[in-house]
Amino acid sequence: MNNAAKPRILLVEDDLTVQNLVSTALDLHGYVVSKVCNGQAAIMDAVSHGPSLIMLDLGLPDIDGIEVITKIRSWSAVPIIVISARTEDSDKIAALDAGADDYLTKPFSVDELLARVRANLRRSSMASSESTEASTFDNGPLHIDYAAGYATKDGRELSLTPTEYKLLVLLAKNVDKVLTHTFITHEIWGTSWDSDLASLRVFMRTLRKKIEADPSHPKMIQTHMGVGSRMQRL
């Protein structure tokens, strides 16, 4: 929607101390910040202003944060970064499954916050600028040709099994975004049950062996303990 020079960021946070801290930091780095302190106002602002990114605290006074995400996700693909207290671990996962892009756990450093904002804005602009004919993906030595249906590393074709390829594509299409285990298994197997998690681990292993420079110390596919995995842009 808006590709103006200054990205507009919607900050949803009811703790005024944190709100001021974050908005000041963002403001200093050239972002335009809208501040609201409840879910209702957040949805209204998202509809009317069409922000480039949303930072959402899960602990809101009026609506459940998950519901806010679901509502916005029904029509918009705007990046949503969730802020949560450590006590809300399960909520964090639910938020990601509902369509959130990333999460920050309180307390967080401003540097980390800014890094996440940059990464998600970058991914978002990538996704919107690529139209249907942009059917390739590059990340470091890795190259995927979606139309042809294969991937290469350092120019040499990788022999990936169907499931490995599916998994790779899923991660690549959501680069810089944390994907929960349940989301991944659901996308790959359609219906997900617990036992799929064991298989998923094996596939992660075999995939890493094929695409990572040092499979024992993976750079591309990072795991988030108790949450899921993320493909990191190199």
Place this chain on the structure above:
Amino acid sequence: MNNAAKPRILLVEDDLTVQNLVSTALDLHGYVVSKVCNGQAAIMDAVSHGPSLIMLDLGLPDIDGIEVITKIRSWSAVPIIVISARTEDSDKIAALDAGADDYLTKPFSVDELLARVRANLRRSSMASSESTEASTFDNGPLHIDYAAGYATKDGRELSLTPTEYKLLVLLAKNVDKVLTHTFITHEIWGTSWDSDLASLRVFMRTLRKKIEADPSHPKMIQTHMGVGSRMQRL
């Protein structure tokens, strides 16, 4: 068809929130938009107004979206972009097989939607303006003369049966692209049954015996386990 200055777009969507969002976005970018909210009205509008492009939500109250595509495709080559909340692969494949040109999964960004619209309108106008296409094909020792209707390997003419030739041309015209079994059988036999798959394997074998240097270790026609086949450019 109609190549007026302002392309007319037919929007088929029963969710009024999404309908308004999309139609507003399209309107702002200079498209003329017709809005309908069920399959019956969609077909009527497509017949009477002859839109330049159709955006179709698969989840309609009256008719199945796939059926709408089939109906329209029976007389028109207008680009059809499908919108669906379903992420299932099978739905995507069914829609594309039925004749859809592109696919958007909810939620989507407005930017992405506009990009797809532009891309498909461009391709559509390309297709209607281009009159001639390449009448030969070369790949390594293989040479196909579409106009004359025969193929050679190392200059010597191959004696291919009609079905083998059909299969070869199909692969050649989609070089470097993976073709699914169902797509291939559908293209060759019109209607595809499960049992055709067995035949297809036999034809793959005989074709490979004729065009591959080492039929036991094929280079040109590669198989993708559980998916399909691909002709590889040498």
Place this chain on the structure above:
DNA sequence: CCACGTCCTTAAGATGCCGTAAAGATGCAG
């Protein structure tokens, strides 16, 4: 220090797809 949970790694067994050959069916020319 131990108990626990999560993740990593490996290997073996089960499953299903693919390649292959050969026999049977079909269609067409003479």
Place this chain on the structure above:
DNA sequence: CTGCATCTTTACGGCATCTTAAGGACGTGG
């Protein structure tokens, strides 16, 4: 009708792939 070319069907061995299970590494909290 007969022979030939082509297509379809059937059957089976081999192998790629997936699943399952078990043990080890690592960090965390009691």
